[in-house]
Amino acid sequence: MTDRVTRADHASAQSVWAPLRIGSFRVLWFAQLGSMLGVWMQTVGAQWILVGTPDSAALVALVQVATTLPMLLFALPAGALADIMDRRRLLITVQLFQLAVGAGLSILTALDLMPPALLLTFTFLLGSCLAATLPAYQVVVQELVPRDQVRAVASLGGVAVNGARAVGPALAGALLAQVGPSVVFAVTAVAALAFVLGLAVTRRPPPDVGLPPERFASALRAGGRYVRNSPAVRRMLLRVVLFVLPGAAIWALLPVVAADLLHTGSTGYGLLLGTLGAGAVLGAAVLPQVGGRLSPNQLLVVSGGLFAASLLACVTVTNLLVLAALLVPAGMAWLAVLMGITGALQVFLPGWVRARGLSMFNVAFAASQAFGSLLWGVVAQWFGLVPTFVAAAVVMAAGAATVRIWPLPDVADWDRTSAVYWPEPELAYEPDPHEGPVLVTVRYVVSREHEAEFLDAMELVRLGRLRTGATSCSLYRDGAEPSTFVLVALYPTWEEHLRQHTGRLTGTDREREERANALTIEEPEGAHLFPAHRDN
Numbered sequence: 001m002t003d004r005v006t007r008a009d010h011a012s013a014q015s016v017w018a019p020l021r022i023g024s025f026r027v028l029w030f031a032q033l034g035s036m037l038g039v040w041m042q043t044v045g046a047q048w049i050l051v052g053t054p055d056s057a058a059l060v061a062l063v064q065v066a067t068t069l070p071m072l073l074f075a076l077p078a079g080a081l082a083d084i085m086d087r088r089r090l091l092i093t094v095q096l097f098q099l100a101v102g103a104g105l106s107i108l109t110a111l112d113l114m115p116p117a118l119l120l121t122f123t124f125l126l127g128s129c130l131a132a133t134l135p136a137y138q139v140v141v142q143e144l145v146p147r148d149q150v151r152a153v154a155s156l157g158g159v160a161v162n163g164a165r166a167v168g169p170a171l172a173g174a175l176l177a178q179v180g181p182s183v184v185f186a187v188t189a190v191a192a193l194a195f196v197l198g199l200a201v202t203r204r205p206p207p208d209v210g211l212p213p214e215r216f217a218s219a220l221r222a223g224g225r226y227v228r229n230s231p232a233v234r235r236m237l238l239r240v241v242l243f244v245l246p247g248a249a250i251w252a253l254l255p256v257v258a259a260d261l262l263h264t265g266s267t268g269y270g271l272l273l274g275t276l277g278a279g280a281v282l283g284a285a286v287l288p289q290v291g292g293r294l295s296p297n298q299l300l301v302v303s304g305g306l307f308a309a310s311l312l313a314c315v316t317v318t319n320l321l322v323l324a325a326l327l328v329p330a331g332m333a334w335l336a337v338l339m340g341i342t343g344a345l346q347v348f349l350p351g352w353v354r355a356r357g358l359s360m361f362n363v364a365f366a367a368s369q370a371f372g373s374l375l376w377g378v379v380a381q382w383f384g385l386v387p388t389f390v391a392a393a394v395v396m397a398a399g400a401a402t403v404r405i406w407p408l409p410d411v412a413d414w415d416r417t418s419a420v421y422w423p424e425p426e427l428a429y430e431p432d433p434h435e436g437p438v439l440v441t442v443r444y445v446v447s448r449e450h451e452a453e454f455l456d457a458m459e460l461v462r463l464g465r466l467r468t469g470a471t472s473c474s475l476y477r478d479g480a481e482p483s484t485f486v487l488v489a490l491y492p493t494w495e496e497h498l499r500q501h502t503g504r505l506t507g508t509d510r511e512r513e514e515r516a517n518a519l520t521i522e523e524p525e526g527a528h529l530f531p532a533h534r535d536n
Helices: 023-051 056-084 087-110 116-143 147-178 181-201 216-228 231-261 266-293 296-316 320-348 351-383 385-404 448-467 494-504 507-517
Strands: 438-445 472-477 484-491 525-529
Touching: 023 056, 023 087, 023 116, 023 147, 023 181, 023 231, 023 266, 056 087, 056 116, 056 216, 056 231, 056 351, 087 116, 087 181, 116 147, 116 320, 116 351, 147 181, 147 266, 147 320, 216 231, 216 351, 216 448, 231 266, 231 296, 231 320, 231 351, 231 385, 266 320, 296 320, 296 385, 320 351, 351 385, 351 494, 438 494, 448 472, 448 484, 448 507, 484 494
Parallel strands: none
Antiparallel strands: 438 484, 438 525, 472 484
């Protein structure tokens, strides 16, 4: 069965809830829901504690920075680990650490030993746990469902995050009023324990059999090369940045809006944040139907307009209930953009680099939210809330308008299945897998009338080599024989090249290579060149 990214998949009639019929997925989904509930309750508790301190706008914004900055710092290493390690064991280790951090946060708060600096430190540690969890979790749950339900898995991930966002703030607000922040923070530890138990009872899919796992450093570099040489992935990440950067104003400054403009307590703030989460849950329910009527780029424009309107409402509407209703569209837009792009990435990325690619999404998201939260917090401190939210709305609308310049790519016809089609290398000896660097050349002879078409085709082939292992790759013309071209690719080790032979290439790579080969007048000839060593 061919694995393709299509709009038909996006608008599939199959219910977004279908993966929940699978027991192992259902267990982990509820575990994620509980974990995100703890995250949001901790965020609300930390922000509300800091609202009463001097320079509250900047300090409250720093809670978002402390939550998301670890994603920027650790998501890429976490993605590399998730692609080369036992993901279940990695997740259990991280959740046990989160259990310890959450317990410490709760106990110290109960003892009144939690100054702002220490609170931000604990928030940073919990954000680090989230950064280490997400790439592995996103791949694990995807492996538990049929391929045609992967987009539904991404949407359900959004439901868990935003369902927790809908319930968590309201629950946190009630607990803050009744029993104080230490109990709110204790939920984080309980949620981590529940996640560990969920992982313990979940059956693992059989491991892939092939080459030994990549080494951490080389895996990290390979992931970076893949994204750097994938224009489609880079464009998806750009759309994330253009949406999240202005959108961060709501998440960072909503408690200040509740306290300073609406003069409501923690319960009111919880209601506002909860309606954002409820809007996202509603967005997940209607996204398949909306996706069938709008193209992905049209959906970006509509979502940007809705979110911009909600940003303006935050500083123009003084009635709590009316503002809560007007924040629902912002939650829907947030889900539509972020889960839509996450789902597209999960389907688009090859299995060997999926966690690393998703970690790049997490980095783009975290960088945008951390920088945006800090930016809007400082702007609000200097100029006030009204100019800040107006500026954020203008930036959001301008970002949506750039869809005409930087649209999401149309990858409907790209075949993402793993393709093993290169012949086994014919060598006179068996090189060590770590021997290198290794130079691989392919010689082509092309007639003059096909030369322009061949050069265009080979540019796609060249990018494919760079995405899947080559540190450099260039096409050269023979000065003595102008009809002869040589593709020269450099690999850090022999093993890195062998991975191209054993599953890194996709069906689209094969189609592009066959298209280029069809333009030649002789069968392309390959050669593998190793470092020359003088025999003793």
